[in-house]
Amino acid sequence: MLAVTRVMSRDRPFGRSPWPWASLGGVAALRNELPDAADRTTIAEVDLVVDPPGDASYWDDIDPVWRECFELAWESFRHHSIPVGAVLVDPHGAVVARGRNRRSERTAPSGQIAGSNLAHAEINALAGLPPGDYSAHVLHTTLEPCFLCTAAIRHSHIGVVRFAAPDPAWAGIERLPTLNPTFARRWPRRDGPLGGPLQRLAVILHLVSSLERGADAVVDCHQELSPDLVRLARGLVGARAHELRSMSFAEAVELLSQYRSGT
Numbered sequence: 001m002l003a004v005t006r007v008m009s010r011d012r013p014f015g016r017s018p019w020p021w022a023s024l025g026g027v028a029a030l031r032n033e034l035p036d037a038a039d040r041t042t043i044a045e046v047d048l049v050v051d052p053p054g055d056a057s058y059w060d061d062i063d064p065v066w067r068e069c070f071e072l073a074w075e076s077f078r079h080h081s082i083p084v085g086a087v088l089v090d091p092h093g094a095v096v097a098r099g100r101n102r103r104s105e106r107t108a109p110s111g112q113i114a115g116s117n118l119a120h121a122e123i124n125a126l127a128g129l130p131p132g133d134y135s136a137h138v139l140h141t142t143l144e145p146c147f148l149c150t151a152a153i154r155h156s157h158i159g160v161v162r163f164a165a166p167d168p169a170w171a172g173i174e175r176l177p178t179l180n181p182t183f184a185r186r187w188p189r190r191d192g193p194l195g196g197p198l199q200r201l202a203v204i205l206h207l208v209s210s211l212e213r214g215a216d217a218v219v220d221c222h223q224e225l226s227p228d229l230v231r232l233a234r235g236l237v238g239a240r241a242h243e244l245r246s247m248s249f250a251e252a253v254e255l256l257s258q259y260r261s262g263t
């Protein structure tokens with residue numbers, strides 16, 4: 001995970017960007033409207049989560065599987081579905097399945113679900129998997145699997161699940177295998193959260209989506225763990241979220257990664 005400290009200035013508060021900004025006049029206006037903008041121009045040094053120009057960009061350096069997960073989550077966000085993406089890799093690291101949340105959409109690839117509360121990313125990634133032993137496979141997902149997806153992962157005999165961000169709405173779910181031997185059998189190893197900018201990005205998108213759906217109980221679950229991200233997400237709903245959705249994924253990452261969690 002790359003993180004650098006870059007000296008900032010008032011006339012160019014974000015320094016040089018590794019992303020294409022040529023057509024982002026509207027984005028500059030959006031940045032100025034984001035929460036804590038007033039504070040930002042008074043900060044002499046800010047920890048950024050992107051590499052200096054000339055080096056490999058932060059995004060180019062992350063695991064391609066995670067990159068695909070987040071690109072899938074971004075597609076869900078742009079379609080007003082819940083922004084979660086999931087990718088399954090085999091023991092050699094080859095991608096064998098992928099899926100994203102399609103709750104608010106009408107179409108899905110063959111064998112996947114759209115327009116349903118069950119159209120979760122992990123479900124869509126695993127739905128087409130033939131029965132078999134996947135104990136050496138790894139499912140990557142941008143958000144800690146919910147109760148539904150945890151059951152699907154277990155029933156698909158997936159060996160490992162890696163998640164970028166925690167979902168405190170499901171706190172304690174890791175204790176399910178202590179209930180009885182059936183839960184414990186084939187219970188996947190759980191790796192996560194990732195921490196860093198990917199975790200923050202996953203949480204921000206999830207919170208904005210939750211606020212838009214009026215899922216206040218979900219947001220409340222994140223308040224204690226990530227109060228600053230909740231505050232940021234509240235500042236992004238409405239017209240700002242609409243503008244975010246007009247961006248490419250790279251542009252959105254560049255914008256959102258400017259904000260640190262404060263942790």
Ligand SMILES: [Zn+2]
Binds near residue numbers: 147148
């Ligand atoms: Zn789920």
